Amino acid sequence: MLPFAQGQLAWPDGPALFLRARDGAALRQFPLAQLVCEQSFRPDAELLERAGLRVVADAANDGARYPLVLVLPPRQREEARALLARAVQLVAPGGIVVAAMTNNEGAKSGEADLKQLTGIAGSLTKFHCRTFWTRPLGETVDSALLAQWSSLDAPRRIEGGRFLSRPGVFAWNRIDPASALLVECLPTDIAGHGADLGAGWGFLSLSLLERCPGITALDLYEAEARALTLAKGNLGSVTSSARLDFRWHDVTAGLPERYDFIVSNPPFHTQSRADRPDIGQRFITAAAAALKPGGRLWLVANRHLPYEQTLNDSFGEIRVAGERDGFKVIAATKARR
Known part of the structure; x- marks a missing residue:
């Protein structure tokens, strides 16, 4: 949430999506009434629900696309690439993806992957973590790579x-x-x-x-x-x-x-x-x-x-x-x- 707190990125007036969402004090600086949280790990999902946030099992089910997609990619590389690809697919035209990872869980690789897929507009490092984000997305996405990565975590x-x-x-x-x-x-x-x-x-x-x-x-x-x-x-x-x-x-x-x-x-x-x-x-x-x-x-x-x-x-x-x-x-x- 640091680029939003510092004013480098603007929080949208409309809906936003948070993939692998986790609750936290940093999130609560922003209006969350239209935030949709996707979380498949039950303990984290329950914390989000108790905080009054909307939690869904699969954000793709309703067909919505969002001007902002936040994502916390996991440590496993194939799963992380597939999740970044999902984030890009769920962004509305002109929207952005913002991702964050801890340094010891592959943050440098995660930033390189998103750069390869869409290009990077900026990044910040603090608290042994790295946050990185795209430009407003349109024609800059590598469609062939997007299709390839989307299937990386398929059963x-x-x-x-x-x-x-x-x-x-x-x-x-x-x-x-x-x-x-x-x-x-x-x-x-x-x-x-x-x-x-x-x-x-x-x-x-x-x-x-x-x-x-x-x-x-x-x-x-x-x-x-x-x-x-x-x-x-x-x-x-x-x-x-x-x-x-x-x-x-x-x-x-x-x-x-x-x-x-x-x-x-x-x-x-x-x-x-x-x-x-x-x-x-x-x-x-x-x-x-x-x-x-x-x-x-x-x-x-x-x-x-x-x-x-x-x-x-x-x-x-x-x-x-x-x-x-x-x-x-x-x-x-x-x-x-």
């Missing part, structure tokens, strides 16, 4: 065509080795109504249903809507009678159901890759609160993560079910009393 088949994934989601182009270890350690007698916390593109859930015929229902919880959509596709052809429910939900806020079992490969860092073991700890406490007495949690984590005390405080029985390549699988049973 695609991975692992020999077995699964659908896309750049930007966790372990997007491979089976995560921690999840693979967890699947190997799961017994076949898991049964009843269960949940997959942090389900990603659906590998754990799909493996559970293939391995455990006694499962009657499975709820997939995932904070990133882009990943949850992939999970729906990947589980769409599964041969199981289990009832499936896909929930765009922040697990750290707690769970609304009671379960016979829970599996999880919880995140332990933020979207910016900063270490946050407290996220995994909150997954554990949420799982413990949601499990029925005698219910079981199957969890995989890096060996170094400080989860033992949280597990000891939350469960009656804990054991290490497997270890490999720096990962450990924990089987925890909730006390029956």
Whole structure:
């Protein structure tokens, strides 16, 4: 927001669009009644909603174009280029795109990419971040490059065509080795109504249903809507009678159901890759609160993560079910009393 605060850019009188929007004090210097926020990560979307801002899942659905498009490109290069291309496509003729990235998440590359696509009118650096913006857009856009970049984060088949994934989601182009270890350690007698916390593109859930015929229902919880959509596709052809429910939900806020079992490969860092073991700890406490007495949690984590005390405080029985390549699988049973 710095170029607006300094008067180098003017805030529009009409609508504006914010891709990958996040709330913050700097944003609140400006009139926001006509601001449309697109955010697929549930915790950030909830903060925007609580602030009274309009949040949409896909800004392209209503066909509107905007005189100003703000964008916070992600760290993953293909996803970031695709998002810059979307921003350009959603700008009204004569409108501008303004982007910002932190220096340690590829700000220099992001500025170079937008310059290659549209040209750059200006940039500012402060707070270990870089903000850069276009001239009023018209014929200066490289239409061939725009078409190429627009498809960079499109869903695609991975692992020999077995699964659908896309750049930007966790372990997007491979089976995560921690999840693979967890699947190997799961017994076949898991049964009843269960949940997959942090389900990603659906590998754990799909493996559970293939391995455990006694499962009657499975709820997939995932904070990133882009990943949850992939999970729906990947589980769409599964041969199981289990009832499936896909929930765009922040697990750290707690769970609304009671379960016979829970599996999880919880995140332990933020979207910016900063270490946050407290996220995994909150997954554990949420799982413990949601499990029925005698219910079981199957969890995989890096060996170094400080989860033992949280597990000891939350469960009656804990054991290490497997270890490999720096990962450990924990089987925890909730006390029956």
